[in-house]
Amino acid sequence: MIAPLLLVPILAACQPEADDTGGGAVEVFDEATLTDANNYAFSGTLTVGNDPVAAAEDATVDWSALTEDLQGHALDPAADIDQLGLVAYRYLSPEEVTEAIESDSLQMSDVSVYLQFLNEAEATSCLLSEFTLFGNPVDVLSYMEEGSATWMLLLGEGTTPGQGVRAMKFFEPLDGIDDHEITVTDGDAVLDVDADLSSLEPVRIAADDPGVRFDWSGITVDGRGQDIELNDIDSVLLARYDDLGVADLEAGFLDLETLADAMWTAEVEGETALDTEQLAGDLPFEGFTPEATWLLALRCGTCMNPAPLFLTVVDPVRAEP
Numbered sequence: 001m002i003a004p005l006l007l008v009p010i011l012a013a014c015q016p017e018a019d020d021t022g023g024g025a026v027e028v029f030d031e032a033t034l035t036d037a038n039n040y041a042f043s044g045t046l047t048v049g050n051d052p053v054a055a056a057e058d059a060t061v062d063w064s065a066l067t068e069d070l071q072g073h074a075l076d077p078a079a080d081i082d083q084l085g086l087v088a089y090r091y092l093s094p095e096e097v098t099e100a101i102e103s104d105s106l107q108m109s110d111v112s113v114y115l116q117f118l119n120e121a122e123a124t125s126c127l128l129s130e131f132t133l134f135g136n137p138v139d140v141l142s143y144m145e146e147g148s149a150t151w152m153l154l155l156g157e158g159t160t161p162g163q164g165v166r167a168m169k170f171f172e173p174l175d176g177i178d179d180h181e182i183t184v185t186d187g188d189a190v191l192d193v194d195a196d197l198s199s200l201e202p203v204r205i206a207a208d209d210p211g212v213r214f215d216w217s218g219i220t221v222d223g224r225g226q227d228i229e230l231n232d233i234d235s236v237l238l239a240r241y242d243d244l245g246v247a248d249l250e251a252g253f254l255d256l257e258t259l260a261d262a263m264w265t266a267e268v269e270g271e272t273a274l275d276t277e278q279l280a281g282d283l284p285f286e287g288f289t290p291e292a293t294w295l296l297a298l299r300c301g302t303c304m305n306p307a308p309l310f311l312t313v314v315d316p317v318r319a320e321p
Contacts, residue, residue: 032203034216038312041196042223044305046070046098048152048168049188054180055146055173063155063184064124069166070189071254071306078122085154085161086131086140088113094150094170103224104305112149115140116161128182144173154304155184165304193307195223195253197246200312203296207316208287210276216298217272222309233309234269237297238279245293246313256295268298288316 053059061084066077075081089097090112100106115131115138129141144151151171157164168189171182205212214236222228239260241249252259264281268274279285288294298310 030206030209030211031213031215032205032314034203034214034219034310034312035201036219036221037201038203038310039219039221040200040223040311041225042193042307042311044102044191044193044307046102047190047192048094048098048170050094050170050172051182052172052174052177052179053144053182054177055175056141056144057180058127058129058141059171059180059182060125060127061153061182061184062125063167065183065185066155066167068186070168070191072190073254073258075166077124080157080166081124081155082119082157082164083155083159083161084117084119084126084131085156086113086115086117086128087111087152087154088143088149089152090149092150097150097152097170101304103226104222104300104303105226106304113140113143114161118159146173146175148173153182153184160302162304163301165306191254191306193253195250195307195311197250197295197311197313202313202315204315204317205288207290207318210285210287212276212288213273214276214296215273216310219310223307223311228309230272231270232300232303233272233298234267234301235299236266236268236274236279237295237299237308238264238276238285238314239295239297240289241293241295242291249293249295256297261292288314290316290318 063077063081067075069075089110092110100110115133117126117131131140132138151173153169153171154162154165155167157166167184169182169184217230219228239256240262241259242261244259249256257263262281262283264279264285266274266278266280276285294314294316296312296314297308299308
């Protein structure tokens with residue numbers, strides 16, 4: 001019987017301003033209360049490959065040919081893969097695992113085994129027998145019998161289990177075969193997304209004000225329409241796009257960070273509000289300008305699905321003379 005292990009799992013004071021669209025008076029805030037109506041809608045489809053390997057025998061995991069992650073971003077297989085996770089889902093099929101990752105609904109109770117290989121030498125391959133439980137050797141091969149579980153490899157950045165996943169692949173132990181290699185390469189894990197940023201209610205704030213407070217304590221669902229755990233939000237991303245509109249950003253959703261002309265971030269674990277003075281970036285944040293498109297994202301670094309839990313458009317409005 002496989003011993004169960006834990007997986008550490010991808011605004012109030014207001015100023016009335018005139019609406020420059022001719023729609024009458026609207027409220028513009030330097031304290032913005034984020035609501036569910038401000039959130040985007042997101043759906044994603046994940047496909048993950050599956051390699052057969054000889055049951056209960058050692059095998060090489062080779063990711064030397066990996067040049068793109070599951071979002072299609074460039075990747076150095078040696079320098080960008082800091083750790084591999086070896087996961088067994090005893091009671092879930094591969095299809096159920098991918099569906100749970102898509103919806104970010106995997107539970108710790110779904111995981112029977114989580115072992116780790118730390119890629120300290122910037123290697124591009126390792127053996128299954130090299131995975132350990134917090135540095136302690138484990139005879140995991142004896143558990144890899146045919147039909148024992150759904151087995152998955154997670155390849156990621158950093159050293160925290162389950163975080164920063166860049167690639168993944170299933171492998172299936174089978175009797176009577178002589179395969180002893182699991183190859184992880186481009187296209188083995190692909191995330192296709194559909195993001196709607198046009199239907200949300202933008203967060204209206206006063207233009208050019210460098211001091212804005214965003215409060216998300218009242219949001220209840222994430223971009224997939226599922227109940228949100230506010231404690232899962234651990235970072236905020238603010239991005240400015242000088243020449244791209246909302247439709248452009250919907251089309252390039254997986255590249256929101258690389259498309260940004262300026263970007264600021266802050267760690268907010270355990271918090272439900274952020275003052276813009278907490279933001280750090282390559283440039284000082286000097287306020288929201290109406291000439292640009294602005295996105296604000298609330299993110300979960302421990303979630304396997306990389307999509308933000310909350311993403312909205314910030315709409316800066318200048319007072320009429």
